[in-house]
Amino acid sequence: MAERVDEVPASALAIYAHPDDPEVSCGGTLARWASAGSSVHVVVCTQGDKGSSDPSVRPSELADRRAKEMAAAAEVLGLAGHHALGHPDGEIENTVELRSELVALLRRIRPEAVVCPDPTAVFFGPSYFNHHDHRVVGWAALDAVSPAAAQPHYFPEAGQAHAVGTVFLSGTLEPDVWVDISETVERKAQALLCHESQIDETAEWLRTVVRERAEEAGRQAGVACAEGFRLFRPAR
Numbered sequence: 001m002a003e004r005v006d007e008v009p010a011s012a013l014a015i016y017a018h019p020d021d022p023e024v025s026c027g028g029t030l031a032r033w034a035s036a037g038s039s040v041h042v043v044v045c046t047q048g049d050k051g052s053s054d055p056s057v058r059p060s061e062l063a064d065r066r067a068k069e070m071a072a073a074a075e076v077l078g079l080a081g082h083h084a085l086g087h088p089d090g091e092i093e094n095t096v097e098l099r100s101e102l103v104a105l106l107r108r109i110r111p112e113a114v115v116c117p118d119p120t121a122v123f124f125g126p127s128y129f130n131h132h133d134h135r136v137v138g139w140a141a142l143d144a145v146s147p148a149a150a151q152p153h154y155f156p157e158a159g160q161a162h163a164v165g166t167v168f169l170s171g172t173l174e175p176d177v178w179v180d181i182s183e184t185v186e187r188k189a190q191a192l193l194c195h196e197s198q199i200d201e202t203a204e205w206l207r208t209v210v211r212e213r214a215e216e217a218g219r220q221a222g223v224a225c226a227e228g229f230r231l232f233r234p235a236r
């Protein structure tokens with residue numbers, strides 16, 4: 001059985017593609033850490049400007065709306081900061097530019113833990129395969145953590161080298177640790193509800209789905225509600 005991780009990192013940076021990804025992937029964990037005194041930051045790499053199936057929506061207006069939703073969600077989760085890199089939705093690539101931006105942020109915030117998508121997770125059942133941006137950002141985050149941020153000769157203009165202690169990979173097919181989010185599952189749902197542009201269903205429906213998924217993970221973790229991750233400790 002996978003273990004439970006109860007200790008709280010002093011600081012954390014969650015690196016994701018779209019404005020609502022952190023809440024979906026690890027909102028309960030970020031809220032738990034923040035309420036325990038951890039300094040938790042989030043960086044979102046795209047503007048989320050293609051996140052609508054309505055052809056009449058203007059991408060630039062959607063991006064503005066989603067930036068406000070992200071700020072509201074950050075408040076609910078109790079984040080110390082939220083950052084946006086502003087790349088176009090669906091067109092992000094794991095380039096030197098993206099890695100240099102992530103390295104600069106890692107060296108400025110100097111998080112003990114990083115949370116990001118598991119880029120090796122592709123097929124989730126018969127009807128969903130992982131979004132291009134999630135896979136790209138997962139690889140870019142890992143590449144930025146190690147070796148780039150930790151080694152002084154990578155992007156020397158981006159600040160003093162910083163070694164991240166632990167990486168929590170979310171959206172993984174191989175969870176090996178659990179974080180107990182029994183106390184913060186409601187806050188996760190509340191933060192998700194801030195992303196109004198992404199929600200067609202009722203608040204009650206969304207709260208139920210969030211709780212049911214957390215309870216399913218909780219059963220495996222031996223707690224009421226949990227989020228699962230694949231834990232990785234980059235070699236120093």
Ligand SMILES: [Zn+2]
Pocket residue numbers: 017018021131134
């Ligand atoms: Zn996404």
